Amino acid sequence: MSELPQGLHEFLAEAGWGDAAIEPIPGDASFRRYFRIREGDKRAMLMHAPPPHEDPQPFLLVAQWLSANGMRAPEIFAQNPREGWVLTEDFGNDRMRDWLDENPDGETSAYEGAIDALVELHTHDPGPFSPYDMATYQREAALLAEWYAPALGLDIDAAGYEAAWSEALDPLLERQQPGVTVLRDYHAENIMLLGDPRENAPPNRSQGLIDFQDALVGHPAYDLVSLLQDARRDVSEELEAEMLALYVLKAGADEHFAADYARLGAQRNAKIVGIFTRLYKRDGKPRYLDMIPRVWAAMERDLAHPALAPVARWFDANIPDELRKAGGGTIT
Known part of the structure; x- marks a missing residue:
């Protein structure tokens, strides 16, 4: 298993998920990485889109627009775009x-x-x-x-x-x-x-x-x-x-x-x-x-x-x- 990105634990602690279990999810064709976050009965999805290769701001903008227009984008729980971190609702496994x-x-x-x-x-x-x-x-x-x-x-x-x-x-x-x-x-x-x-x-x-x-x-x-x-x-x-x-x-x-x-x-x-x-x-x-x-x-x-x-x-x-x-x- 690859190492967790630097700053991950600090971001989760600031977001109120400091004691959460972290499960890396296999990546695809980009520099983005995803992690399933679990803490008791709560769960979330953590995206790391690190600059300069990635920029989470477009994701946040589109998610906000979709949600405002009644479409089902994941809810945003916490964010630090400058460091590439976004914590969102976990939609589960049913692709x-x-x-x-x-x-x-x-x-x-x-x-x-x-x-x-x-x-x-x-x-x-x-x-x-x-x-x-x-x-x-x-x-x-x-x-x-x-x-x-x-x-x-x-x-x-x-x-x-x-x-x-x-x-x-x-x-x-x-x-x-x-x-x-x-x-x-x-x-x-x-x-x-x-x-x-x-x-x-x-x-x-x-x-x-x-x-x-x-x-x-x-x-x-x-x-x-x-x-x-x-x-x-x-x-x-x-x-x-x-x-x-x-x-x-x-x-x-x-x-x-x-x-x-x-x-x-x-x-x-x-x-x-x-x-x-x-x-x-x-x-x-x-x-x-x-x-x-x-x-x-x-x-x-x-x-x-x-x-x-x-x-x-x-x-x-x-x-x-x-x-x-x-x-x-x-x-x-």
Whole structure:
């Protein structure tokens, strides 16, 4: 077990949890660390997001906004942003992903609950967050060109890549005004099922939100793509289509929504391919490579939409067909 961060015991003592038991929780793809805190019948979650690599202020801002608008973000018990400490409500262990692993027959109802939470989120005016503008879309999509292409030894047309994305994404920029709050990582591993676990159906249990510190103001299709084209979990094309239709019905989305969904699906998946390659090449985390074929398959489906024609032409010219058929190829 790794050592506890310096200052942890002092922060807990100041927060009134000085005698608590501390249980480290395995991390993921960031510098943040999490600890489950128990003291008698009380429990909490401790996040350490140490500067300069991390900054807990965005998490605190988004949590406050979500709670003020009736969404289920964890309550903040104590904080010291300068040192990177935040003590929050513990949502427990019932991640939607884990619940589905044990209850596969409840998949439709679980996703219906997640769709309802998104529809509710999108009824509110957007929060005080930065815009999901073209520069941000381009910077994210460029991760595929910056990390994936060199890892496969590909000589690509980088300028043409940027131009293709500009042409494909430009039509949705006006339609995402005034925008909605986009959590940016809304998927089955970041949705907690709250309430009485004896009520086994997710619609009877509220949706707890986590990992939302990167929120921006953008298009309502983005978090829907994140949920239904999940990099970490297989979602069938049939379920994706059913839940997309459900969102369109409940949110009253317009006739452009399906095209914008494909645009943002392709953009997000290109970003993820780049990020997962970077996590391996730069950070020595090979487990993310196993997820790339799933992401690549979703991206190929998105590229088949006419709205992505400029980007699809670029892929045809720059990514060899044998790599695409192999789910992106083997990164070594």
